[in-house]
Amino acid sequence: MVSATGGPAAGNSVYDLGSKAIAGAGGVQTAVGLVGTTGASIGSNGKVYTSGWGGNQYVTTAKFAEIATKAGFVLAAAGTAWDWINVFNGSGSISGTKATVNTGFTGLGLLGGPMGAAGGAGYFLIDNFYPGGWLGNGSNQPYNGAGALRDYGTTIENNQKIVPGWEPRDPPF
Numbered sequence: 084m085v086s087a088t089g090g091p092a093a094g095n096s097v098y099d100l101g102s103k104a105i106a107g108a109g110g111v112q113t114a115v116g117l118v119g120t121t122g123a124s125i126g127s128n129g130k131v132y133t134s135g136w137g138g139n140q141y142v143t144t145a146k147f148a149e150i151a152t153k154a155g156f157v158l159a160a161a162g163t164a165w166d167w168i169n170v171f172n173g174s175g176s177i178s179g180t181k182a183t184v185n186t187g188f189t190g191l192g193l194l195g196g197p198m199g200a201a202g203g204a205g206y207f208l209i210d211n212f213y214p215g216g217w218l219g220n221g222s223n224q225p226y227n228g229a230g231a232l233r234d235y236g237t238t239i240e241n242n243q244k245i246v247p248g249w250e251p252r253d254p255p256f
Contacts, residue, residue: 098169098176105162106211108154123147159189185210 122135124144138144166182177185192203209231210216219230225237242249 096174096176098165098174101165102162103211105158105165106207108158125150155193159193163189 123131123133124135124137124146125131126136126138126142126144128142130142132144135146136144163186166177166185169176170179170182188203188206191199192207193199195202206217213231214220214226215222215228215230215233217231219233220228222228223233226234229237239249239251
């Protein structure tokens with residue numbers, strides 16, 4: 084069964100597993116990048132130098148930020164290629180529209196600075212870990228596969244049943 088987002092509803096296809104493996108590596112890359120913002124480096128002896136020590140004639144070092152940046156571009160290319168390979172192989176595991184949106188958010192995450200990275204990460208987290216992703220898996224069951232956008236509307240309706248006339252922008256007091 085194919086979901087409304089253009090992927091398999093079961094979530095355990097080769098495409099899904101490959102996507103999650105690439106994304107998991109991307110999570111590790113992000114963590115390494117965050118450590119790298121402190122200027123930390125790793126030496127050829129395996130030690131981590133939080134001071135960012137540059138090494139000497141016996142120990143060479145590499146900055147975490149440099150490693151993470153290179154890994155980020157490689158993982159972004161791998162994820163984008165994975166999406167488009169699965170579009171063109173005709174398996175139905177992902178639609179061209181979904182691959183285009185994924186590619187756009189990958190670009191935003193890579194080139195949009197800290198805000199772009201946050202937007203890209205938010206898109207990825209909801210798309211991969213929220214029940215039904217953004218648009219749902221076709222089940223239409225609120226909070227159990229209907230998707231984040233539909234569940235947002237369900238949350239508003241539920242709140243309006245408790246507080247008549249409540250609108251999302253109303254302050255909580």
